[in-house]
Amino acid sequence: MDSLHRAQELVSKIKVLESNPHYRLADVFYVRGWRYSDSALHVLNDVEFSGSILRKYLESVTNYLNPNIEEMDNACREYLRKNHIVLPSSDEIVMHIRAGDVIDNDWFLTTPYCDEIRKYTGARKCTVVICFAFQEYKERGKWLFTNEKLEMNKTMVCDLLENLISRFPSLEFEVRSSITQDEDFLYMVHAEHFIRDKGGFSDLVQDLRAFRATGKHLEHKNLSKVKLIQREFNKIHEGKLSRAEKHKLVLDLIDLGENQLASWLNSTLVNKGNKND
Incomplete structure (x- = not known):
């Protein structure tokens, strides 16, 4: 199979999340962005978020305005104990691509992915963690899903994947994509080799990985x-x-x-x- 057809096959596996106004792991954890307190209340009270990492985290902290990376780590470990999740292998690169509503941002797909992949010479596989996610805020008309934006996402991501596949023929490329963020989040946290993207989701993955490596809560600029x-x-x-x-x-x-x-x-x-x- 040539690189274009393989890229198209991978794009077809990417899930589409047309509306995710409240389950925003990074925004609620870092207490930033629009309506983070409203989102925190929804996560705490709505049935659909029962058993989630963010629900457990919010139930564990006495004041969520003080981000607590240790409690987030505890919530992740408990979720992993209660749910069967296949984790990445030691010779696998896990690469995050933030897609969906961020197509309007100048930084969309600007991470130097090729340069990052070259750092891991012994890798056998590269798993791309991605979802076409739209964190809609209807009241403000922000981050709304449209078919046009979705198709633009698919085209641009396909071009990127085709380029990566052709440049790294020895790597097996795969896509991991879930509607629920928790399992994809843990997959990245547990990666031996992680390539982050821009945006809060990668920020939180990186901060949690750093906490596990050092035991220190690294203060985030936000x-x-x-x-x-x-x-x-x-x-x-x-x-x-x-x-x-x-x-x-x-x-x-x-x-x-x-x-x-x-x-x-x-x-x-x-x-x-x-x-x-």
Whole structure:
């Protein structure tokens, strides 16, 4: 089979997730992006997320605004104990490609995949972990699925795979693609040789792999936003925010899509006894 037909065969195996507004492992863990608190509440309460890694993680932490890589590791290990998952072999490269809604991003498919593959001279196989995933936010008209975007994804990914197959004829290329993120996530975490992509999903895989290797929680650059929010909420509890400052924070939270947090904060504005009012 020539490289083009093999690439087309692999693309046909890639799952399509047309709507995933809430099960966003990295966004909820790192407390970032639009409406992460709403998503956390859905994961905690919706039946469809029962038994998931993110549900277990959120149930285990006392304050999810403090990302805890050790508890995420524990949640992953428990999931692995309860579910039969085939893990990658020692001579296998596991390569993540973030696809789907990110086709609108300048960085889509810009990772130097060939250069990364060349680092692993003894590898026999390269498994590409990929899903055409759309994390839709209908209220804002963001990350929506369209057939046009899907076809563009397929064409661009097919071109990439054809190039990789032709450049590395000794490697057996395969695709791993699931609608549920957990098993693909664990497959990457347990890889002997991992090639990350851009985006939060690869960030979390990399951070968890680093934690397992060093035992240290490596602070991610995006956690600066978390600290800012925590600082503002600490001021609220200490009575150090005026009503005007609270009102501004409500508007900021609404703008970020954090409706649950905004609703709670707005309810505190009825308290006329704030010493800084």
